[in-house]
Amino acid sequence: MKDLSTLEQQLERLGIQDHPKAKQLLQKATVAENPRVKKAVKQRLHVFIQSYQEYPFNGETPNVSYTDRPVILGETVGEGRTYAIKEDELTRHLLTVGATGTGKTTNHYNILDQISTPCWIFDRKRDYRHLIHETTDVLVIPWNKLRFNPLQPPENVGLLRWAMVFSEIYSHAGDLLSGSKNYILSHVTELYKEYDLFRDRSPPYPSLHDLEALIKSDKVNFVRKESNYRDTVLNRLEPMTTVTGPIFDCSQGYSLPELMKRNVVVFEFGGLNRDIQNFIQEILFAWLYEYMFQNGSRNGQLQLLLIWDEAKQAFSYKKEQSDAAGIPEIDDLTARAREFGLGIMAADQEATKLTDSLKANTGTKMLLPMKDWKQFKSIAESMKLTEIQKRYIQNLDVGQAVVQHGNRKPVPVDLNYYDVEKEVSDNDLKKHQSEKWKSLDYTLSQGKDFSNSSSSSGDSSLAEYI
Ligand SMILES: Nc1ncnc2c1ncn2[C@@H]1O[C@H](COP(=O)(O)OP(=O)(O)OP(=O)(O)O)[C@@H](O)[C@H]1O
Numbered sequence: 043m044k045d046l047s048t049l050e051q052q053l054e055r056l057g058i059q060d061h062p063k064a065k066q067l068l069q070k071a072t073v074a075e076n077p078r079v080k081k082a083v084k085q086r087l088h089v090f091i092q093s094y095q096e097y098p099f100n101g102e103t104p105n106v107s108y109t110d111r112p113v114i115l116g117e118t119v120g121e122g123r124t125y126a127i128k129e130d131e132l133t134r135h136l137l138t139v140g141a142t143g144t145g146k147t148t149n150h151y152n153i154l155d156q157i158s159t160p161c162w163i164f165d166r167k168r169d170y171r172h173l174i175h176e177t178t179d180v181l182v183i184p185w186n187k188l189r190f191n192p193l194q195p196p197e198n199v200g201l202l203r204w205a206m207v208f209s210e211i212y213s214h215a216g217d218l219l220s221g222s223k224n225y226i227l228s229h230v231t232e233l234y235k236e237y238d239l240f241r242d243r244s245p246p247y248p249s250l251h252d253l254e255a256l257i258k259s260d261k262v263n264f265v266r267k268e269s270n271y272r273d274t275v276l277n278r279l280e281p282m283t284t285v286t287g288p289i290f291d292c293s294q295g296y297s298l299p300e301l302m303k304r305n306v307v308v309f310e311f312g313g314l315n316r317d318i319q320n321f322i323q324e325i326l327f328a329w330l331y332e333y334m335f336q337n338g339s340r341n342g343q344l345q346l347l348l349i350w351d352e353a354k355q356a357f358s359y360k361k362e363q364s365d366a367a368g369i370p371e372i373d374d375l376t377a378r379a380r381e382f383g384l385g386i387m388a389a390d391q392e393a394t395k396l397t398d399s400l401k402a403n404t405g406t407k408m409l410l411p412m413k414d415w416k417q418f419k420s421i422a423e424s425m426k427l428t429e430i431q432k433r434y435i436q437n438l439d440v441g442q443a444v445v446q447h448g449n450r451k452p453v454p455v456d457l458n459y460y461d462v463e464k465e466v467s468d469n470d471l472k473k474h475q476s477e478k479w480k481s482l483d484y485t486l487s488q489g490k491d492f493s494n495s496s497s498s499s500g501d502s503s504l505a506e507y508i
């Protein structure tokens with residue numbers, strides 16, 4: 043029989059030293075004078091510890107009633123209790139991490155199938171186009187079909203405010219320094235002035251092509267710094283306007299408030315340059331935030347769910363570390379999005395590459411099997427798992443996850459399976475979606491000639507509006 047101090051150490055290692063039963067047995071064993079009683083109590087403590095080594099979880103499932111719009115994630119392993127969360131709790135965000143092929147996307151499908159809130163999916167792997175056969179109101183927008191003008195300010199958001207947000211996101215996505223950011227800001231403001239928007243906010247709006255043309259026409263007085271900014275910004279802008287074809291060449295893109303009302307919108311980014319993908323995702327997120335800030339209600343309900351599979355690209359740890367870029371804009375928005383009912387559901391294989399902020403700001407974490415210890419440790423630490431729990435998770439099967447929700451203890455769950463036939467080709471998509479694409483309105487960019495523009499650096503005009 044092990045001595046009491048060894049049993050005590052085991053309790054601590056398992057993180058159950060404060061369990062009432064453990065405390066009671068430990069105290070009994072300590073004070074017992076009769077050797078036979080002492081031995082019997084130690085025996086019971088040993089068996090108690092043993093049971094935790096076999097199944098080191100004793101977390102409760104969340105209390106969710108059928109009136110809470112429950113989303114069933116699955117059933118607890120071994121016990122078969124339903125594990126559900128409230129749909130509105132997705133405003134606290136949900137993160138799924140697991141090795142490739144362990145069930146991250148399947149978990150997203152299962153959740154999507156149960157929620158009634160509209161959602162936007164940012165898809166790099168053509169995983170979500172297959173949903174067109176599952177529900178009727180799914181709009182899939184491959185990147186070359188997108189029409190979006192990032193310079194068109196959201197309704198009721200101040201022009202200067204939007205110019206600042208645009209410059210921040212644009213320089214963040216392109217890893218530009220603050221000098222270039224100010225350079226962009228002054229030119230966007232100049233564009234708004236050229237389009238007379240400070241006097242009358244009605245369309246047309248300038249496009250990114252206009253921004254490029256204005257900067258090209260810039261009569262740099264060849265003060266070195268200014269011309270450096272000009273070259274740096276143009277270096278990022280030119281590929282963006284040429285590679286993307288007609289995406290940004292519009293005065294008014296698709297109505298985003300209208301897209302927010304759709305059941306499911308899938309933005310497909312596969313094949314598009316990564317910097318441009320990042321820029322579009324971040325500016326759309328910022329657009330939503332600013333729009334909701336001015337026009338949304340703060341009733342705590344989920345208004346729109348944003349979904350990222352392969353989240354490390356948008357929520358990149360590298361960017362968080364980059365001094366030059368300052369605070370990652372998307373991260374900053376993650377922490378504040380909840381206020382306006384914007385939920386985030388993200389998944390990735392590599393926890394180490396996700397921002398700490400995403401890991402810290404997610405109310406529901408789901409950990410699927412992982413072989414890579416470094417990746418595993420990174421997410422296990424943010425879930426505060428004990429050593430024994432970590433060991434247990436190593437033996438999980440595909441489709442099984444340890445789920446941690448709010449302040450509750452983690453619980454292993456057999457996730458619901460959701461079968462989707464992955465068979466939608468580009469041609470099928472075209473056939474299925476062409477009517478939907480045709481129904482989306484946008485207006486082409488007018489395009490201005492700035493060759494005789496009075497713009498120099500733009501700084502003086504900016505000062506007029508601050
Ligand atoms: N809950 C589940 N129950 C049973 N099997 C599952 C479950 N989830 C996933 N699977 C199985 O695992 C396969 C891979 O799942 P899925 O595509 O969701 O993984 P993933 O983690 O998204 O992979 P990747 O990292 O490659 O995107 C599924 O085709 C299915 O066979």
Ligand SMILES: [Mg+2]
Pocket residue numbers: 146147148169351
């Ligand atoms: Mg996947």
